[in-house]
Amino acid sequence: MDTIFNFIGENISMIYLVILMVFVGIELIGHVPSVLHTPLMSGANAIHGVVLIGAIYVMGHAAEDDMFSLVVGFIGVIVGTLNVIGGFVVTDRMLEMFKKKPEKGAKS
Amino acid sequence: MKHVQEVLFLLGSLGFVVGLKMMGKPDSARKGNLVAAAGMLFAVLGIMFFKHGEEGIHVVNNVGLIAAAIGVGTLVGWLMAKRVQMTAMPEMVSLFNGMGGLCAALISLLEWKFKGDAIATMPAGEYLAIIAGLIIGTVSFVGSIVAWGKLSGKLGDFRFPGQQFINIIMLLAIAGTAWMNFSAAANGNMLYFYLVIILAAVYGLLFVFPIGGADMPVVISLLNSPICLW
Numbered sequence: 001m002d003t004i005f006n007f008i009g010e011n012i013s014m015i016y017l018v019i020l021m022v023f024v025g026i027e028l029i030g031h032v033p034s035v036l037h038t039p040l041m042s043g044a045n046a047i048h049g050v051v052l053i054g055a056i057y058v059m060g061h062a063a064e065d066d067m068f069s070l071v072v073g074f075i076g077v078i079v080g081t082l083n084v085i086g087g088f089v090v091t092d093r094m095l096e097m098f099k100k101k102p103e104k105g106a107k108s
Numbered sequence: 109m110k111h112v113q114e115v116l117f118l119l120g121s122l123g124f125v126v127g128l129k130m131m132g133k134p135d136s137a138r139k140g141n142l143v144a145a146a147g148m149l150f151a152v153l154g155i156m157f158f159k160h161g162e163e164g165i166h167v168v169n170n171v172g173l174i175a176a177a178i179g180v181g182t183l184v185g186w187l188m189a190k191r192v193q194m195t196a197m198p199e200m201v202s203l204f205n206g207m208g209g210l211c212a213a214l215i216s217l218l219e220w221k222f223k224g225d226a227i228a229t230m231p232a233g234e235y236l237a238i239i240a241g242l243i244i245g246t247v248s249f250v251g252s253i254v255a256w257g258k259l260s261g262k263l264g265d266f267r268f269p270g271q272q273f274i275n276i277i278m279l280l281a282i283a284g285t286a287w288m289n290f291s292a293a294a295n296g297n298m299l300y301f302y303l304v305i306i307l308a309a310v311y312g313l314l315f316v317f318p319i320g321g322a323d324m325p326v327v328i329s330l331l332n333s334p335i336c337l338w
Contacts, residue, residue, distance in 0.1 A: 002162065002231070011233040024125060027178065032132040042201045043131050043141055047124050049210045051245075056155045057175075057219040060168030071220055073176045076214035081181025082188075082210035088145045089189035090200055095138040097194075098239075 039094040046087025052080030112165060123147020152178075199259035206252030213305075215244030220301065228294035239286045243259030243308045248311030258316075271314065278311045 008015060034088055059073030121203055124147045130140025137315060156175075159168045168174065185204070192200045216238050223238075258261035289300035 001300045007232050010231065014233070017259055027129045028125065030130065033134065036132060036134060036137060038198075039137060040128070040131050042197075043128065043144060045201055045205045045208070046141075047128070047144055047148070049208050049211075050120075050124075050151060051208055053147075053151050053155050054215045054241075055211050056168065058176055058199075058222070059170055059174055060155075061222060062161065062170060062218070064170065065141050065300060069221065070173065072214050072218055073170075074173060076211050076218070077174055077177035078181040078184075079207040079214070080211035082176050082185040083211060084148055084183035086183045086189045086200070086204040086207075088141060088148075090192070090197060090204070091141045092138065093189070093194075093199065095141060098134055098137065107215065 008058055035098070038096075042091040042094060046091055048066060049080055049087055050082035051076050052077065052084055055080045110165065111160065112158040113154045113160040116150045116158065120147040120154065122151060125287055148271040169212065196260065199256045202252050202256040202259055206249050206256060207246045209250075210246030211245070212241050216242035216245060232290075235290055239289065240305065242284060242304060243252055243286065246305055246308035250309045251316040254313060254316040275311070275314055278307065278314060282307045282311060283305030 029040065029044075055076035059070070059077055062069035062073055064070075079085065117166075123143050123145075127140045127142075127144025127147060130136040130143060132140075155168065156171060157167050158165050218226075219238050220242070226289060256265060270272065285300050285303050289304055292300045
């Protein structure tokens with residue numbers, strides 16, 4: 001019991017953040033028209049590519065002669081960037097289709 | 109000007125929230141996507157060039173290699189996303205999602221390695237962040253790849269009786285192994301660490317095989333990275 005209380009005490013701001021973020025997430029996604037669900041899912045996917053920040057962070061901590069860490073970090077950054085860039089571009093292409101429905105073949 | 113990184117991260121988070129909100133309305137949806145992308149750019153710049161450590165603000169180590177990796181990822185991601193057929197969009201999103209999961213798992217792997225002897229004295233919160241990143245990343249990677257295979261028609265459905273029950277058992281097994289790993293790793297025993305990865309991968313398979321393309325818990329992944337930075 002004591003350990004659990006200590007854990008909560010030590011990480012209290014993180015716990016607040018997680019709980020509040022859950023409500024922000026629900027609030028943001030809650031009242032969206034269903035046509036926008038697919039691009040929103042795709043956009044959220046791109047945003048969760050922020051793990052890229054973590055990848056840059058750990059790779060920035062690797063020693064310059066630590067081959068294993070550099071290789072793993074390198075792959076991590078590539079793959080994270082794929083998620084971010086691919087996600088945003090795909091979302092943009094999806095949303096492009098929503099624009100100016102009446103005019104056929106209109107491109108912005 | 110000590111806290112450039114913090115300000116950039118704040119702008120980044122703001123960009124994500126505002127961008128997502130704008131994406132919820134048809135008129136502003138496309139702009140919202142760009143706002144979120146701009147937020148991401150702020151965050152990346154912040155971590156790469158304004159790292160706020162003990163010795164003040166500095167550029168992160170291995171910055172050349174990191175920039176090269178970002179370049180490769182940008183080029184490949186851009187081309188893949190531009191060339192994909194509209195009808196093949198869902199599997200593309202799934203594949204990208206899996207890449208994010210792989211990224212999270214690799215981060216945890218590296219963090220774990222960097223901890224080295226400090227594992228024994230690591231606070232529980234930090235351990236939780238690393239091991240959760242590893243499990244969620246692995247499940248999300250394997251699950252997304254399976255979803256990608258199914259959406260593109262390469263893989264079929266696969267069901268067996270009692271699957272739900274086995275899935276719950278698997279989850280408990282993962283949690284148990286992760287728990288045991290905490291004390292085992294302090295004594296230099298890495299067996300449980302690898303076991304966690306294998307179990308999470310198997311769970312990813314079992315979880316997605318019987319259903320259609322499932323979206324992984326995006327919010328958890330989103331939270332995963334600030335925990336790593338904590």
